[in-house]
Amino acid sequence: MVYNIMICENCKIRQVSVHITQIGQGYKKEINLCLFCLNEKGLNSSFVYLSDMLGNVIKEFITMDKAGRKKSLELVCGGCSMPFDRFFETGLLGCPECYDSFEFELKKILHRFHGSTKHITDSSIRMSKPQLSEITDVKKLQTDLQSAVKEENFEKAAELRDRLKLLLNM
Amino acid sequence: MFADKIPKWLESEAKNADIIISTRIRLARNFDSIPFPNWAPHKSLRKVIRLALKARSDSTMLKEFDYFNINSISNINRKILVERHLVSPAFLNLDHGRGVFIEKNEESSVMLNEEDHLRIQTICGGLALTTALIRIRKLEEEFNSIIRFSYSKKYGYLTSCPTNVGTGMRISLFCHLPALTLTERLGGLFNDMLPAGMAVRGFFGEGSDLSGTIFQISNQITLGFTENEILDRLRFIARKVVYREKQAREQLFKNQRILIEDKIFRALGIIQGARHLPMFEFYSLLSALKLGKAVGLIQKISTPMLNKLIVTCQPMHIQRLHSKKMSRQDIDIYRARLVRKELNLKRIN
Ligand SMILES: [Zn+2]
């Protein structure tokens, strides 16, 4: 048996007793704390936050499109005067109108995070049932996804999952 | 004031409440043409509170809710609100213009000016998706009849953070999965949830440790699925979780009965002897007792009695029973006594 002695990332003094693992949008993140710090942080706050996941999506987005980003960062919302670059700091928008003002860029983020850019309500009826070929596709994608996760190939897993989501969304 | 009694949802004796502890639904809603709280000037924040209070005075349902200005209640009571899941930890860091409605039985609460103007939430004991959805829809309607929500055909309910846009709905199931943890089969279960757009949060203790057996499973995606679809997905997952946990329990008992009995009765022994009980150790023991109860090895203790301790043994709940400021060690000492008292157990020696 191998003993790996790790130091708590909060106090940087005591030995780690708890590993909190978050499985998120195509990545796995670990937080390692000692019992003392865990007690300190409490059960609630130790649950990893969703905003972390958004942070990742935003980061990806920034590195994705450097040239285009520069221009969009200068955008300002006509409704609330919030500059778009503030969104990259807080992950939060300023007002409902921001969805129009920054639509071009937000659409990409929405797609990345939700796998969709369109709201659907229970009254709007779904399109016809999926074709047989799509069903087998789903099966194959699911097994591929599982093995990608097993191999910890999270980039591939994220891509496969996006395709799955698209298929399931049809 | 809150915290004098036990929240109603903790008294649930629902079927499988030992596996699915609670169901929570949260809606994010914003009022039309008012900036989101993070970017709103003080006067807009006050306007939100004014509008919400007006909605309350016009509604019979909302009369059952008490209003608290979060900035003017004591520090300890603020933390108690967090320990009872009535407000988020982040809510306490916001400095002004924040308030909360809390239903007298603590089933529902509404945060005003957290990340969104309204964060409406309701908690039910056990697996109760439909009940929770009906309840939260009614609550939403009480506000909607007075104030128009900001909504777009394309993107649905507009929220401050784009991760909540669309339905603005997040459903969370709090699950207690000791057998799946012990048999190290959580990984497979969680990997199945990824394609379904679900997030799992919680503690992953090591090996034979039972401290990390409570998990929160919730939908991550709010756009492109209807409310009922999200509900159905959660229901499907809940069934799967319950089935697999039961299966794992059966297997454990077939193959390692002595080891499991050892864990459960040792936990009982430690609780009876403990003079000092840190939070994390306590969760581990509690988990063992819950398992013991579920499989019929423990009779005199009920599941609601055990679930109740999840809330009442938290640090601020213990502190509030005492006028003097307690150290962490004092709290741990008192916790050991409290657990015995609540479970009607005699102290050894
Ligand atoms: Zn530490």
Ligand SMILES: [Zn+2]
């Ligand atoms: Zn705006």
